[in-house]
Amino acid sequence: MLKRLVQKLRLGVSSLMLHKLRSALAVLGILIGVTAVIWLVAMGEGVSYQAQQQIKDLGATNIIIRSVKPPQESTRAGGSFFIEYGILREDYDRILANVPTVRRAVPMREIVREVRRMDRVLDAKVVGCTADYLALNHLSLARGRFLADRDDEQLENVAVLGHKTAAVLFPYEDPIGQTVQIGADFYVVVGQTAERTASAAIGGSLEAREYDTDVYIPLSTLRWRIGDMVMTSRSGSREGEIVQLSQITATVENLDEVDPTAEVIRTLLQKYHKVVDYAVVVPKELLRQAEMLRMLFNVLLILIAGISLLVGGIGIMNIMLATVTERTREIGVRRALGATRQDIILQFLSETVVLTGMGGLLGVAFGFLCKPAMSAARWAMQRLLPEVMATLPPNIRNLEPRITLWSIVVAFAISMVVGVVFGLYPARRAAYMDPIEALRHE
């Protein structure tokens, strides 16, 4: 049985070799289809992997409570010059006091401020935080140390600079031990964080976050020196915002505690906030959403690639129909020599499957070239159109395609199915010829 199959396949190959260019073109159609499936899925997986990585960075056992500016008319101090909203320091205390599953909660406040060093100025994001912030956001230090608990307790005027902030303010020197000016106050630089790629926005729940232009100071120092109030001038009028905390990151022990704890926190906040000026974000939930999105994306990609395989299949069918007509005489001879209709069907079907199988194998081989092709394209873009490259969002710029096993299996299987489906009609046509007519065919 196996021997006969091998024999059939060998026969198929030798028949296809009669028309090398024709067969090669037919193979090309399938090759492109299969490569398209693998590349598209690899890129889609790359994007979603990035997103998942970012969500995982947020921590699956974390619950993020963020201040959100409510619609203008419903603010707490209606009619006042100041708009007061967001999470309160009391909320932080309440969460720690009333929610037993919360192991740790890290508060944070961020304000955009001008940071000076001699004549160098930078609009930096001043982040008031505690020592836990470093580990929580997977930041690492390039120099010096991060903020310590003591800095917070003693309201020290110390600062840790982000990578880019340090590069702008201290282009030629070691910033450690130097001073920077934020507002009217001076801060001693004690550390500098290492470069970290920005995280992209995830859904609508979290904004994109760039860490490199940060300046970290103790939370208490920020409250003492800068305060809760932010003034902005906009088209002649001035506006003030009072926000106590920008974000609290609460951590629980186990994954199953995440959802109930988030529920308790929501209830707790509801009690003390008349308007919803906060958002409770659960990264675990985001992960699930991202997973769904990825599946949808993949289905879409397979659909697109499937269409290209369909086109390839039609090409194959066209070629096989031509082959059958051309080899009418051979079919007649084989029938006379005892071949059944089934034998003829199998013969032509195996030829089509050899064609599409070869296309499939080559397609898989080209599929593996996705990564080098991507980096080559990136390199070319960087060389030829650096300004366009710079405008691309970071998740496209840093996209690493991830080739998945299932996409290879699916692509190859589809190519084989295409061979059988589109080979069947020409093969049947060959098999149902009248052998006498076929023998007479010139």
Place this chain on the structure above:
Amino acid sequence: MSNAPPSAAATGRKSVARTVQLTKTYRLGNRLEVHALRGVSLDFQDGDFVAIMGASGSGKSTLLNLLGCLDHPTSGQYFLAGRDVSRLDDRALSSIRSRYIGFIFQSYNLIPQLTVLENIQVPLSYQRREVPGGRERAIRLARLVGLGDRLHHRPSELSGGQQQRVAIARSIVNNPHIILADEPTGNLDSATGAEIMDLLESLNRAGRTIIMVTHEPDIAARAHRIVRLRDGRIADISENAPRAGP
């Protein structure tokens, strides 16, 4: 059975193929009917060498197609290896062809992409059961027809006579009961044609039953019997004197 040759009973040899009042009518369009065969009864014994002659349109090709189980008769019976095969379906007929019949064609009909050896083996690949030692058998037959040194050539690399030799080897590889030859020398010059006829004769002497369609009298003269067809009927059956051996 009225026009069955008397020699059938006289020789006492086994009948391998027998037709009884075989007719074939082709319908062209709605009304026009062409009666290609109008009742042909023939008996072929084991080791027979029969030539079928006749003008074009006399029905000799139709008869050969029916004898080769490539077509169904409109009426009548055809017994092959003791069994009526005139009403079998396509699958069964294919099986009959692969087991009992060997074909030789005017234009050789070798498969161009296959080598000599592979061409000879084609009928074996359609046997229901795997034929042990098929390759060795094919090589032996290639030597028998004088092409032992051309095993891996393709048909396009051979002369017409050589191609027909391959076809002859192919026609006997499955040990058929009858060999059907359709103008086997039609595409060959007379010298090569004579060589091919020598080969067929030697096969016949070795016990093969050969039924051959031809319109060349000197080719037909090599057969034991000549059946002449006219307008779908047997016009005449003549016996040739046995030729002296070479």
